[in-house]
Amino acid sequence: GAVVSQHPSRVICKSGTSVKIECRSLDFQATTMFWYRQFPKQSLMLMATSNEGSKATYEQGVEKDKFLINHASLTLSTLTVTSAHPEDSSFYICSARPMGQRLNTEAFFGQGTRLTVV
Amino acid sequence: AQSVTQPDIHITVSEGASLELRCNYSYGATPYLFWYVQSPGQGLQLLLKYFSGDTLVQGIKGFEAEFKRSQSSFNLRKPSVHWSDAAEYFCAVGIPEYGNKLVFGAGTILRVKS
Numbered sequence: 397g398a399v400v401s402q403h404p405s406r407v408i409c410k411s412g413t414s415v416k417i418e419c420r421s422l423d424f425q426a427t428t429m430f431w432y433r434q435f436p437k438q439s440l441m442l443m444a445t446s447n448e449g450s451k452a453t454y455e456q457g458v459e460k461d462k463f464l465i466n467h468a469s470l471t472l473s474t475l476t477v478t479s480a481h482p483e484d485s486s487f488y489i490c491s492a493r494p495m496g497q498r499l500n501t502e503a504f505f506g507q508g509t510r511l512t513v514v
Numbered sequence: 515a516q517s518v519t520q521p522d523i524h525i526t527v528s529e530g531a532s533l534e535l536r537c538n539y540s541y542g543a544t545p546y547l548f549w550y551v552q553s554p555g556q557g558l559q560l561l562l563k564y565f566s567g568d569t570l571v572q573g574i575k576g577f578e579a580e581f582k583r584s585q586s587s588f589n590l591r592k593p594s595v596h597w598s599d600a601a602e603y604f605c606a607v608g609i610p611e612y613g614n615k616l617v618f619g620a621g622t623i624l625r626v627k628s
Contacts, residue, residue: 439620
């Protein structure tokens with residue numbers, strides 16, 4: 397099956413600093429990638445949809461200036477949490493759908509990144 | 515608005531017993547439906563999916579799910595649970611008009627008693 401790799405798997409940063417999370421599709425190209433956030437013991441909430449070569453589409457309530465998404469190539473999307481604060485601590489997961497696939501094709505998930513802001 | 519309801523937050527079953535996890539959705543058209551499993555601190559693994567056709571869908575690890583349009587349900591079943599099935603299970607609806615973004619249910623944590 398298709399593989400999506402997230403890096404890092406865990407990161408601890410100081411309050412006020414920025415953190416970048418990478419999402420790579422290893423064996424396929426993806427025009428669309430999705431970023432989710434999961435709070436402890438809660439479900440996944442879609443933050444934004446990232447399309448290669450264009451601006452990301454953010455869900456209501458997600459601060460686009462705080463969560464910067466860049467989808468510069470067909471195999472890489474990045475999420476940068478700017479000026480992180482403890483309340484940004486969460487589990488972030490990306491998913492990617494292979495290019496050229498119909499919309500009913502599954503998107504493949506990365507292993508997630510545990511962000512802790514101290 | 516689209517929504518997914520998983521009414522059971524926790525379920526405990528004995529090893530070898532049968533399992534059914536409930537999922538109901540709210541969506542105006544025929545949805546794309548998914549079940550994912552997540553082990554602690556890990557990403558999501560797709561168990562099975564329904565797009566069209568046969569309403570009984572077979573997945574990995576011996577799981578199956580049945581789409582019932584009249585009940586707006588997509589319940590996950592397994593005839594005999596193994597201790598390794600202990601995890602959190604998420605039902606999700608894919609929204610085609612929004613690039614098939616997924617709307618997830620709240621999840622059901624499965625505990626398996628030996």
